[in-house]
Structures are given as structure tokens and as C-alpha cells.
Amino acid sequence: MFKSLKKGFKKLERAEVGQFGNDVSTPRTRHLAMWHFHLFDHAFLRGLWTNLHEIAPGVWRSNQPSPRRIARYARMGIKTILSLRGDKDVSFNLLEQQACDAHGITLITTNKAAARGALAGKDYVALIDLLASLEKPFLIHCKSGADRAGLASALYLLHCEGATIKEAKKMLSWRFMHLKSTKTGILDHILRLYEQDVAARGPIPIRDWFEHDYDIRKARQFKTLRSFP
Template structure:
């Protein structure tokens, strides 16, 4: 029964995605994208729940903002928006965000992180580079603002602020609805491994990612720990 409902839901989402396509200027596309955004992407749940927190002066984290919330961010002084959901798949959230940021004069950047999987070192280094050059004030977000935003926020604090891992780890907590005991707990293990490695041989986060970060090994250790 559950598998049948899951299959039907996936089929419905595909149909709604096809209706809004990749061009919001097509008649009916924007309406379809808004329906998809609020229903399939859970935008309705985020109308009042924003998961918005300033983690450092001029640096914020949140869940996926709507066009209306992006306007409020602009009015707050935000200049750069970093989507941790990537831009490879032009779903409703990206199309609406891209359109709104262009209209509001906000710089939109994208890096693809995963909530339950580890990404290659090149992606994490790209994120650090983005932190270095992004105009502030800025906000980084994923879908819920819990897992990917938590890891990115922790990496930012360590990389840009020299924050101890023990303190930066608070970015991945129940306060933001992150559950270490779920599959998203593999993200916590990244910080654990960095902390353990640098306790023996201090190095910057960038150097550690470049030379020691091994997503396959961390994934294997995480699976072994869960079993």
C-alpha cells in the first residue's frame, strides 16, 4: 500500500514538474511552478517556519525562501543568496528563486550539497571559495534549512571564523531539526573526522579537505556504525 502511494505521488510530481517546464514565461508555467513549489516542495510549511538564524555578522542560514521572503531578505540588506540545492535540475524552487533574485538585484549562487550523502572534495572546496568571495550580507539555504544548511554553516564558521569544531557542530542540531541518528548523520561524521585528524596534526579546513577528506571512507564508517 505504501509503495503504491509513493509511486503515485512520484508520478504526480513528475506531471507537475513537466507542466511548469523550464521557462516561466510560457503561459500557465508560473502558476504550475507555484503549485509545485507550495505542494511538492513543501512551500506551504515554510510560510511561517523559516529556520532563519544569523550565524555570524552578516551571514544567515535558512530554509528555502519564497519570492516574497526573498524580498524581505533584500529589505534586510541581504546581497547574496547561496542555494545549497544546486541548479542542475530546474525545478520550481530554482526557477522562482532565480527570477525573484534577478528582479530584486540579489546575487544568486548555487552549490550542490546532499542531505544524506557526501559530495566530492571539489564541491566542498568550491563552497569555501564561494564563502571567500560572496558579497555580504548573505544567506545560505537548502530545502528545510536543517542538514545541508547546517553543514555549510558549520564549515563557514570553521573556515571564515576560526570557530572550534565543538562550537561549529551546534549548526547540526535538533534546534534546526537535524537528526544525527538519521541518514543525515553522515554529515556530522565529516566534522568528527576533521576534529580528530586536526587534533593530531593541526591544519586548516581547506587543507584537510584537499588532502584528507575521504567521502567513501567516511560513508563506510558511518554505515558500519549504524549497523
């Protein structure tokens, strides 16, 4: 029964997407995209809960912003938004790009982020370099603002703000709705591997560690772990 309901929901979503495609330039297509955004991307749950937090002067993190929130962020002075959700032509990206264009905000999207898996070292290096290049004030977001945004925030603090590993690890906490005991705990495991190497060998810049020392095989062994320190 559950599979039938899921299949029916997916069919309904495809039908809804078919109504606006990759076009939100008319009142009708924008209205349809907003329906998709709220219903299928769960934006209605983010109406009051934004997960917005300033992690460093001029550097913010949050969940997926709506067009209305982007207008508010523009009034706050935000110049750049980094979306960790990829660049597909889907409702949330189309509406976000439209809102950013309307308010003079530069929107950058990247696929170099994952919530439930370990990426290659070069992908994390690319993300670190991208974070270091963003014009402030800027905002980092994923869907919920809990996992991908949490790791990106930790990497930014380590690379750009000289934060300690202990300080950076706070970006992955229940305060931001990040749960270490689920599959997203692999992000904590990656930082733990870095912490272990620093403890054994002395200070290692996080970018250098990903470039030369990070072992993706060890990172992906997280699924076999039984406990979470």
C-alpha cells in the same frame, strides 16, 4: 499499496511540471509553478517556519525561501543567496531566480553539497572557496535548512571566521532540525573525523584538511556506526 500511491503521486507531479516546464514568465505558468512549489516541494510547511538564523555578521542560513521571503530578505539588505539544492529547472529554482532578479539579489547555485552522503574532498574545497567568495550580506539555504545548510555554515565558520570546532558543530543540531541519529549524521561524522585529526596532530585549517588529509572511505564508514557521541 504504498508503492501504488507513490507512483500515482509521481505521475501527478510530472503532469503538473508539464504544465509550466521551465517557464514562469507568464501569470499562468507562474501560478502553476507556485502550486508545484507548495505541494510537491512542501513549501506550505515553510510558511511560518523559516529556520532563519544569523551565523556571523552579515551571514545567514535558512530553509528554501519563497518569493515573498526573498522580497523580505532584500529589504534586510541581503545581496547574495547561495542555494545548495543544485541548478535544475524545477519550480523552486525558477521561482527563486525570478524573485532574486526582481529584487537585485545575486543567486548562486551549487551541486557541491549532500545531506546523506560524503562527497570527495575536492568538492568540499570547492564549497569552502565558494563560501569565502560570496558578497555580504548573504544567505545560505538548502531545502529544510537543517543539514546541507548546517554543514556549509560550519565550514564557513571554520574557514572564514576562525571558529573552534566546538562552535562550528553547533550548526548541526536539533535546534535547526538536524538529527544526528539518521543518515544525515554522516555530516557530524565528517566533522568528528576532522576533530580527531586536530586533536592528534594539532591545528589544521579545514580547507587544508579536506585537500590533503580527508579520507572519503572513513567518512563513508558512518553507516556501520552504532553510537553517536
